[in-house]
Amino acid sequence: MIPADVNDDAVRPARDELEHFADLARQFSRRVVAPVFEGEHPDGDVKLLPGVFTTALDTGIAASPADGMPGRDFGIWGLASSQSREASLLLLGIIAEACGGVAMALNLQGAATNIILSSKKLLPFDVRRPLLCLQEGPWPPCWNALRGTAMETYAAADGDDFLINGTKSFCFGMGESDAWVVFSRMDDGLACFAVPAGVRGITVIEHGQRTGLRACSARRVEFHDVRVPAHARIDEGDAGALALRALALAWLGMTSIAAGIARGALAAAKKYAGERYQGGAIINHHPIMKKLIGGSEARLYAVEASLASCDSHVKNVEEEARSALMLKQSACSLCGIAVTDCLQVFGGYGYMEDFGMEKRLRDIMALGCSLGSPVYAEQFIGASMEDR
Amino acid sequence: MAMISDGERAELLKLRNSRATLTAMGRLLVDGRELSLWEQDTETLPRGARKWRRKAHHFARNYIRPLAPAADLDPHGFDPQPLIREATNQGFQTLILPFPLGTASPLTYLKSTTIQVAVVAEEFATECGGLALLLMAHNLGIVPVLMGGHMRSFFRHLVPAYLGGAWMGRPTTMAFAITEPGAGSDAEYSEGAARAKLAVTARRTKGGYVLNGTKVFISDGAIADKITVYAKLEGEGIESWTCFLVDRTMKGFSVGRRERKMGQRAADASEIVLDDVFVPDKNIIGKVRSGWANNHNVLNYSRPVVGAMALGHGRGAFERALAFCRDTRHEGGRLIDRQEVQYELADMALSLWAARSLVWRSCANFRASQAASSAAKVFASDTAFRVTSRAIELMGDAGCLHVHGVERAWRDSRLTQIYEGTNQINRLDIIEHQWNADFGGAPLR
Numbered sequence: 001m002i003p004a005d006v007n008d009d010a011v012r013p014a015r016d017e018l019e020h021f022a023d024l025a026r027q028f029s030r031r032v033v034a035p036v037f038e039g040e041h042p043d044g045d046v047k048l049l050p051g052v053f054t055t056a057l058d059t060g061i062a063a064s065p066a067d068g069m070p071g072r073d074f075g076i077w078g079l080a081s082s083q084s085r086e087a088s089l090l091l092l093g094i095i096a097e098a099c100g101g102v103a104m105a106l107n108l109q110g111a112a113t114n115i116i117l118s119s120k121k122l123l124p125f126d127v128r129r130p131l132l133c134l135q136e137g138p139w140p141p142c143w144n145a146l147r148g149t150a151m152e153t154y155a156a157a158d159g160d161d162f163l164i165n166g167t168k169s170f171c172f173g174m175g176e177s178d179a180w181v182v183f184s185r186m187d188d189g190l191a192c193f194a195v196p197a198g199v200r201g202i203t204v205i206e207h208g209q210r211t212g213l214r215a216c217s218a219r220r221v222e223f224h225d226v227r228v229p230a231h232a233r234i235d236e237g238d239a240g241a242l243a244l245r246a247l248a249l250a251w252l253g254m255t256s257i258a259a260g261i262a263r264g265a266l267a268a269a270k271k272y273a274g275e276r277y278q279g280g281a282i283i284n285h286h287p288i289m290k291k292l293i294g295g296s297e298a299r300l301y302a303v304e305a306s307l308a309s310c311d312s313h314v315k316n317v318e319e320e321a322r323s324a325l326m327l328k329q330s331a332c333s334l335c336g337i338a339v340t341d342c343l344q345v346f347g348g349y350g351y352m353e354d355f356g357m358e359k360r361l362r363d364i365m366a367l368g369c370s371l372g373s374p375v376y377a378e379q380f381i382g383a384s385m386e387d388r
Numbered sequence: 389m390a391m392i393s394d395g396e397r398a399e400l401l402k403l404r405n406s407r408a409t410l411t412a413m414g415r416l417l418v419d420g421r422e423l424s425l426w427e428q429d430t431e432t433l434p435r436g437a438r439k440w441r442r443k444a445h446h447f448a449r450n451y452i453r454p455l456a457p458a459a460d461l462d463p464h465g466f467d468p469q470p471l472i473r474e475a476t477n478q479g480f481q482t483l484i485l486p487f488p489l490g491t492a493s494p495l496t497y498l499k500s501t502t503i504q505v506a507v508v509a510e511e512f513a514t515e516c517g518g519l520a521l522l523l524m525a526h527n528l529g530i531v532p533v534l535m536g537g538h539m540r541s542f543f544r545h546l547v548p549a550y551l552g553g554a555w556m557g558r559p560t561t562m563a564f565a566i567t568e569p570g571a572g573s574d575a576e577y578s579e580g581a582a583r584a585k586l587a588v589t590a591r592r593t594k595g596g597y598v599l600n601g602t603k604v605f606i607s608d609g610a611i612a613d614k615i616t617v618y619a620k621l622e623g624e625g626i627e628s629w630t631c632f633l634v635d636r637t638m639k640g641f642s643v644g645r646r647e648r649k650m651g652q653r654a655a656d657a658s659e660i661v662l663d664d665v666f667v668p669d670k671n672i673i674g675k676v677r678s679g680w681a682n683n684h685n686v687l688n689y690s691r692p693v694v695g696a697m698a699l700g701h702g703r704g705a706f707e708r709a710l711a712f713c714r715d716t717r718h719e720g721g722r723l724i725d726r727q728e729v730q731y732e733l734a735d736m737a738l739s740l741w742a743a744r745s746l747v748w749r750s751c752a753n754f755r756a757s758q759a760a761s762s763a764a765k766v767f768a769s770d771t772a773f774r775v776t777s778r779a780i781e782l783m784g785d786a787g788c789l790h791v792h793g794v795e796r797a798w799r800d801s802r803l804t805q806i807y808e809g810t811n812q813i814n815r816l817d818i819i820e821h822q823w824n825a826d827f828g829g830a831p832l833r
Contacts, residue, residue: 040648042648135785136718137718137719137784137786138716138723138783138784138785138786138787139784139785141719150719150720207789208790208791209461209789210795211787211788211790211795211799218785277585278572278573278574278584279574279577279579279580279584280580280582280583280584281583288812292812336777340773343802344806347806348567348572348604348605350806351650351651351802352648352649352650354648358649358650362650365777365780365788365798366788368781369780369781369783369787370785372784373781373785373787375728375729375781375782375784
């Protein structure tokens with residue numbers, strides 16, 4: 001069992017540092033993300049999305065394992081997140097207020113980057129935009145599968161190289177990637193490899209239109225006798241812990257994204273309720289509207305409060321994964337109710353694309369199902385408790 | 389005795405097998421029919437509704453299912469007319485009227501005016517919420533004429549439409565227009581309506597009225613041939629609301645913005661603009677100033693149907709999720725064989741069953757009850773949204789893919805919590821209706 005790198009003694013960023021991150025995220029949202037949604041593009045103009053991610057890499061918001069990239073240390077889930085999760089969560093939450101899909105893409109890019117960086121391995125090729133390949137079916141691997149026995153993708157030694165075969169699905173990330181971080185079964189355990197995107201034997205298929213988080217690409221990646229050099233192996237014999245770390249970061253990030261989406265919805269609903277006139281009064285004077293908005297405030301408060309405490313009590317990576325999944329599940333549930341209630345404040349207008357509320361609802365729904373829906377989460381958490 | 393495995397023993401213990409150990413009397417009391425729940429439910433319906441449910445099931449599978457994915461993805465490129473023609477030919481578009489005006493079975497209609505439409509709505513919506521709304525919104529346009537109660541209106545407006553559709557292959561599509569940009573919920577609840585700021589007005593002129601204003605979110609507004617439009621008389625309030633039948637060929641009528649919606653995308657929701665539209669006296673539906681009561685009661689008849697549509701969204705999602713769980717293997721086994729998956733599926737099925745019971749109960753009278761109609765609409769739509777959500781969750785990331793049709797049902801179901809009065813307004817309607825009566829058995833003191 002490897003220790004989590006965050007605990008009570010973690011060095012927390014100073015308040016002015018956090019303010020700087022928050023300001024950076026706000027500017028990114030306003031100047032880079034918001035223009036993508038202008039005109040009739042409820043999910044963003046797909047042609048402009050590559051530019052968004054390039055800017056995220058160039059400004060250091062997106063993490064990247066490549067030397068010299070500004071996000072290597074301070075990007076979302078970059079090296080500095082080993083000290084504290086706070087800055088990454090802050091960035092993700094603010095960006096999610098503008099677009100959950102962009103935040104999700106940055107989150108998963110960060111998780112893949114973090115695995116490579118934390119392994120401290122010198123890879124035989126440059127990786128700038130890695131993409132995580134962990135999931136094989138509709139859900140991520142279950143608790144026991146993280147020990148490798150149930151995974152269908154497998155790697156076998158072949159001379160000095162490894163050959164990888166199998167199919168990964170729902171590989172999320174920022175559009176084009178230059179490497180895949182692939183988890184596979186090997187012998188009786190789990191291994192993790194960095195696979196250059198251009199090598200022979202890889203087939204990439206887009207999953208097609210999805211409910212929400214459409215700014216974040218989702219792909220199926222097939223590996224047919226893909227040959228990778230021995231140095232491309234990332235793990236030191238315990239890839240299960242790496243997988244847990246990736247999942248833990250992704251789930252924590254998704255918790256913050258859920259809160260961000262709900263915060264955006266709530267701000268919009270409060271603004272609308274202060275302007276819309278029905279039944280002889282501005283609608284925020286109606287008790288039913290107070291119930292919808294007040295209930296949403298309370299749910300969001302609970303999520304933000306639990307998120308604020310997530311740095312302080314984690315002792316090891318298994319515990320962090322478990323608590324991150326519990327946070328993600330309850331956050332998506334509570335924020336999902338908040339978003340649908342905020343949409344209801346708008347009445348029929350909330351259902352139309354123009355007001356942005358239906359996109360938020362689609363995004364939060366997709367977020368709740370990604371990387372483990374509640375059905376999966378309950379089993380994962382339950383199984384993880386058996387070992388305690 | 390031969391050794392048997394635990395699995396074989398469990399199979400033997402299931403009631404369908406172990407009932408063989410009972411006496412003849414005991415076996416008689418075991419429900420051993422090999423019927424689907426759908427068929428068992430169908431058998432509880434009155435004869436006319438049974439017939440239409442089976443017919444609608446077949447129609448939905450063969451005519452709606454193939455169109456649904458493309459119509460959802462590209463609603464503006466989809467031509468609805470062939471589907472409307474086929475539905476008209478098969479009698480679905482006149483089902484709100486009994487013979488000889490329509491195709492509803494008369495005996496069933498006398499017991500329940502809406503059950504035949506409700507069962508059809510569920511079947512259509514199971515395949516596609518947008519196409520179901522496209523076909524069902526037409527009924528909403530007809531009901532105000534029925535409520536108006538003038539035989540001359542029946543013969544002037546409904547009979548030609550029926551004959552044109554049934555015998556000449558030229559269906560007439562109707563729509564219903566109450567919502568205005570500044571009055572959504574206000575048009576659906578008495579307390580709100582009393583303070584509503586309505587803008588569509590009718591000015592008296594020689595031989596009729598001149599209508600001005602804009603209606604929004606009108607289902608089938610862009611394709612309807614005739615629309616029942618509610619307008620207040622000039623200088624008066626909502627108590628003067630009057631229903632007018634507006635023909636799309638009338639001068640000054642135009643279709644404005646076509647909305648882009650989250651779901652039910654195959655059915656258009658359009659703005660209709662009335663710019664000095666002259667409507668002759670013969671097109672007044674019911675009495676002048678009877679519009680509010682007419683509208684309110686139309687909603688009482690339509691809300692159970694909305695509940696049935698919601699039920700269809702939930703059932704469609706459930707059926708597709710069930711098929712997915714049967715076909716999908718995860719970590720060495722089928723999803724359907726996992727206990728937690730069976731638990732979820734059972735919960736979804738029982739929720740839908742309960743909602744169907746309430747919807748059918750709300751249709752069980754000749755006259756629609758405001759409280760029962762609202763209750764059915766609220767319960768079924770909330771249930772549908774919850775069930776479709778859980779169906780997606782059950783399928784994990786795959787549930788969010790358009791190709792499976794489950795997320796479409798989820799998007800479709802969300803609208804049923806909003807239109808025909810938001811579920812918040814409908815809850816108030818339940819209280820409004822029962823305010824002076826007890827909810828329990830004893831009278832109020």
